[in-house]
Amino acid sequence: MESIANWPLPLDIPLPLPADSVLLQALLVFLFLWHILFVNLMVGGSLITMAFEILGRRRPDFDVLARSIAGTITVNKSLAVVMGVGPLLGINVLYTIHFYTANALTGAAWMSLVPLVTLAFLITYAHKYSWDRLAHAKGLHISLGLAGTALFLVIPLIFLTNINLMLFPGRWLDVDGFLSALWLPNVWPRYFHFLTASVAISGLFLLFFFLRSGSDITDKLETMDRAYLRRLFYSIALGASGLQLLFGPLVLISLPAQGMSWYLIGVISLGVVLALTAMTFMWREIVSPKPHPMRRATLVFTLITLTAFAMGYGRHVYRESALQEHRALMAAHTQEVGWQAAAAQWRDATGQTLVRVPLGQKIFEGTCAACHALDKVLVGPSVQEIAGIYGENPGGIVTWTQNPGRKREGFTQMPAFKLGEEKLQAVAGYMIELGVPEELGAPEEAVDEG
């Protein structure tokens, strides 16, 4: 990844945030968890429905279960969409530039979300409402369900790719279209992490759904009783959670170092401990001959909820720190151009003409002149001395400034200035022009100060 100085540096929207940033962030994390819960139930529910409907061809009880689960998907999918609007609003307002940039770079896929989700929903309704009518064309009915499920598997990938791409401004210039963004680090591990989480959460949800006090599902089943259902759904939840022991570490390892911190590792570790505790309880429920009352399931559910909070918060911590530097640069740049625009407006209104200060001079006076004078040592060596050394080699000034070497005896160590190649070249050109006396002639490689 290139140095941050070479990242695209857009201006931010020059209007104030509608509320304190921390409040908006808290809102975003909280609302997103609600959204992802229903998305999990929609995607995981579809996968389980289809698996059960296929198993149902051999063992009819599975078909009864599948049909019942299909009834929950059409409700959960509606909630997934509406609960998505809140966090979408949050991410739009907090990360306007980063999010919309990712959207534009994957624009065709991003826009196709609308027809894809619409189609997926219509197919889901058709699947649910044609269970009886297509009872004698089961292959067709299953194909219909699989088509809807396939769409449900593609849609999250588009969202995830965008959410990932927005974090890496250093990669924005490399991306051309959705497919190229799909291969950025972290996309695929995160995707499988999400899918297995969907199945795990859906397993737990269905445990409650079928074993709740008002459920009459066991009346409709011939060979399955409550104990069987309990073991079945605990096993689904535990199996999927077990897969997270593989995908979880993969997600963490494939995260670019840009946003890593020990704090983040701490938050994630807390989530892992909570999840492992929940998994232990699930295992005991499955192997124990005498199952505990549903209170135990509530405990498992609470632990998983806390895990989700830890992971959701960790995700946010990573995003904030991955973007921190870029946003700081953007804010400074926005303010600077804002002043320039205001000055230009004033000149325009008053008919003043503009005195142009070359870029190199402007940066020199604003950044370097504090330590470097023309003809005497201030903190560092004089401009004339520097020009004498680098007169034929302005690139040397650029390299030195980005990464200053060991200090001379009696001089303070110079800090690195990563202002970007373009600006540093302008400064170098200006310094040589300033420091080399006229009669010696300007060096050949003098840089245009555009």
Add this chain to the structure above:
Amino acid sequence: MDFPIFHLDFFGNRFLIAAIASLHVVINHMLAVGAMPLVAFLEYRGIQSGDRRWDDLAYRILFVCFIVTTTLGALTGVGIWLSTSLVNPHAIGSLIRVFFWAWFAEWTVFVTEVVLIVAYTLSWKTAWAKQNKKKHLGLGIALAIASWATMAIIVAVLGFQMDTGVWTVEPGFWTAVLNPIYLPQLMFRTPFALVTAALFALMLTGFYTKHDPEFRGRAVRTISAWALVFTAPWLIGALSYWKAIPARMLENVPTALTSLAFGDFLDPLKFIIAGSVLLVAVFCIWGVTAPRRLPTVLLIIPVLLAIWQLSYFERVREFIRKPDVIEAYMYSNALRPADYPLYAEDGLLKHATYTPVRTVTDENRLVAGREMFRLSCSRCHTTHGLNGVVEKFGTMYGWQEWDPAAVRTYLATMHNMRPFMPPAPGTAEEQSALADYLISLRDDPATLDGAQTSGAPNRIR
């Protein structure tokens, strides 16, 4: 300027938004905002008369609304957002900063609306069996209120885009929401939705009650009367809306109604609009006076008229606010008038984040011109496609030769001649490069790729 530029060079970006937004408005007004009060009213008729047929009819209408609004309706609503954030991210990003809490409130109402429509629809059958119809009707009334409230909130944003009122002087949430066009537009849209939804329900009723002519007559009469009741508020709302539109924008109306090339059709078109409204009224009166003689197939006509009226109204609204996307704050090209002096001094390219060139030289003129086109024209225009620049200049200058000096002069002054166009930004040198690029397009069939296919243009030469 600050985003890689998404661009559709055949249909044009405007078409993308227009197609999604029109579909959404038609579904929202005809199948949600206007339909839910009618469904609740029909359910009430069933309870009141004890006639199960009212209840069945209400449910069948609701079921169509339920399927369409929770799929295509909800998704086109999100689609407006996704498409505008692709086409003009700076504008929607700014609107979200100003209207965040309005959108947030709208969202909570929207969640309520969806929960209510799911509950209302899925509990319909059991409600009759369990004899708790009154409670169930309460759900319907709450749903009708929630549907209307989502629209009532969102209309504030649309009004703001047309007239920011005192907001530019006193920026704030409430000065933005209570813009001068807000309430008049709401007064217009509410009965508009009620009337068009009744026309849609009328069509469904025609088909659903075919086998029962006696009930069909009663149902058609009731729904026609319902539509007729709201025609007067509709006309009053239209009038107050018209009065609230700033005079400057009314000058755009002839072009908005037709298009520059078809200005001559203005008078006939006025008759078509008036005629279509009248025709709707005639159908309603027919439905009230002689419902049994109204053929079912004919009931499709008022629905088609209503769809046309709804989407046509949106086109006119979107057009007349030009050249601004947010009145007095941002032009349709996503540039702010406040930044124009800076661009005139420094150049537009210098301040663009995504461009392969920053200064115009003899060697890069066409590349610089292309980037100028991308930055300042491409939000509304394509090269050779819909609303394409080649066609525009061809119409003006013919197809033989385009004089560079004439094109340059046109660019520098077009906003005076065409008040719906924003001024061309940048330095004279940049506009001259743009002129050269535009002229080169006449003989060059090459199209302009957007960032969604070619990425940001920084590395293209």
